[in-house]
Amino acid sequence: MTSLIKVDNIAPSAGGTEFSLTRGVTKVWANFNGSGTVTIQNSENVSSITDNGTGDYSLNITSSFDYATYVTGGSAGPNSVDYTQSDIRPMTKTASIFRFASVYGSSTRFDYSDISALVIGDLA
Numbered sequence: 001m002t003s004l005i006k007v008d009n010i011a012p013s014a015g016g017t018e019f020s021l022t023r024g025v026t027k028v029w030a031n032f033n034g035s036g037t038v039t040i041q042n043s044e045n046v047s048s049i050t051d052n053g054t055g056d057y058s059l060n061i062t063s064s065f066d067y068a069t070y071v072t073g074g075s076a077g078p079n080s081v082d083y084t085q086s087d088i089r090p091m092t093k094t095a096s097i098f099r100f101a102s103v104y105g106s107s108t109r110f111d112y113s114d115i116s117a118l119v120i121g122d123l124a
Helices: none
Strands: 026-033 039-044 046-053 056-061 071-077 086-093 097-104 114-120
Touching: 026 046, 026 056, 039 046, 056 114, 071 097, 097 114
Parallel strands: none
Antiparallel strands: 026 039, 026 114, 046 056, 056 097, 071 086, 071 114, 086 097
């Protein structure tokens, strides 16, 4: 038998500060092939990914954020270059679009075959 517990907030039994389960969790993420035709492998709250040019992508967010001050992160690799020097770098953040570059070394944009990006913040 499977049980399901649904809660929105948790508070310590001795009182104290209430913690919201919906704040501070990853609300948008995607794993995609950025080499050739962009192909989403898996995602959450992403309607599509725009290929803006070599190593330049936009995650188009399905349910917008309250503000564009969310936290981002991710990774890129492997391909024909040393992916240990790869990174993703934010370029533009709006409530509904996160645009970033996948780079090799200090700044060379590159189309990696395995790119992951995530966004943490509060949805509108």
